[in-house]
Amino acid sequence: MNDFKHNRVDLSCQDTLSGMKNLPDNFFDVAIADPPYGVSTASTWQIDQGHGLNGFGGAWKLATHSWDKLSGLENFEFTMCWLAELKRLVKPTGSIWLHSTYHNSGIINVACQILGLEIINEVVWYKRNAFPNLSCRRLTASHETILWVHTGGTHRQYYFNYEEVKAAVFENDNFKESGKQLRTVWDIPNNKDKTELKFGKHPTQKPLRLTERMLLISAKQDGRLFVPFMGQAQKLSRACVMV
Template sequence: MLDFISKYTSSHEYAPSLEEIASYFDLASVSTAHHHVEALEGLGYLKKIDNHPRALEVVQRETVAEPVTQNISLKFDSNRITKTDIPVNQIVHADVIDFLKKMPGASVDLIVADPPYNLSQGGNWSWSGAKSLQGFGGKWSKVMENWDNMPLQDYFSFTLAWLTEAKRVLKPSGSIWIFGTYHNTGIINVAFQILEIEIINEIIWYKRNAFPNLSGRRFTASHETLLWGHVGGKKRKYYFDYPGSKTWFDSSDQIKKQDKQMRTVWDIPNNKERRELQFGKHPTQKPLSICKRIISLSSKENELVVSPFAGVGSECLAAAELNRRYIGIELDEAYVDIAKKRLDNAQKVRKLF
């Protein structure tokens, strides 16, 4: 959005209106554009004069280096993707925001995202003081975490950017799942509210076999959080296989009882089958068991599932084995190669039976 405002202002010699911003990004309402502008102003990216509809000014600041993306080896590399060009059942080597921007609106049934968690490995934390963020009832203090070179304000902007595109490409009947931890779920929750993505459920994924805490200075982290949201408005058109959720049975889940309602705490060990690791692994790789539960209960066969941070392709492999179409988007070429090997091998195995 910041890039659009900057280019529009340079071309027209005045800033776009909220209506023009909402129209360009296919936002649900002008108020959503207003929330975006307020958030960018609060983060110091924009200056806005009250009661002047076009009085926006991009603040000149030190740019944040963006990762270099290799060319996508597909015919639509530099153009918008039409519905007939969607690279179904492929792992695409691309930046997630750039790629989603090319996707047609309302073309995706389900998004299962495992974004960067913005973790801290115990490096130096520096408080930069209170930062006013209008519209949130007070001031926020930002924590700069040196470990991963993504300050909080940049992580928030990144989250808003990719979720804006995710919302645009989702069908009204679609939904989005996001994995997270206490490091980032608060930011994702706020971004959902800014973008008017309604949270359906918060799921606690309890991991009985979690890695122990070696420092002895805190409790052992034994769960992750999933946020499940939709963009269908008050009609709530999103798909949910409620009967399937009741009959779902997993012998490793000591909480879920067959023929009983599935609750919001899932007891799923973080174990991977041997075949999940044979071509390589990812540090935050999810087991197929949890991916299949999500995809089975929130999509139908032949629907399109998108994994915006595909890693080594667990969500895509789960989708393929459940007879869903998929697209995986991954920036790291090494992980793209592993994901492709996993999917190719799975396809060969299926042909044997």
């Protein structure tokens, strides 16, 4: 296992379930999970290392890796396990953000309901520059689903930075008007600048602006963030804790 500490960031390369089991209850204020989508269909397909990844929208098969090859039931069981751990780790005053596509969004939604994680909002991340559909047999997938959930049950103690979010202006987001409430459709092109790619590329890397928006909504100053699935194109990725 490789551990890495830098300033206020701890990076740990291990199986996320084993890693989470060693962390104490109510340790985090916010968690952002980008789990395997269960999209892989081809066993030998590997991402072309020369792929630029800009505008990497609906080309799901490019994300084919062994860690993603889960049957529906395996995916459900795995999802129940890591979500139950997240429920234990995130404070009732905190938030959990869950990325998904149509391949696994149903599984995650059902798992949240079974575990008593209340869904605050279902956000549609609209990717106006989504990759065209290469098979020409489907519509171009141009969005992903993000669930914003909390662990506090009926008490609803989760932090929401309402006023600042309402006042915010997000450059290039055609749906957000300054001074108006933020809607559940976020217009954020799926591209990354050079600084975001300087530590390597991953087919499902999210633009920083997406994460910044989640933190603006739900994170308090000096809170603790947990990211259980950080990109590595092999079986195990890195889990990251930021304080």
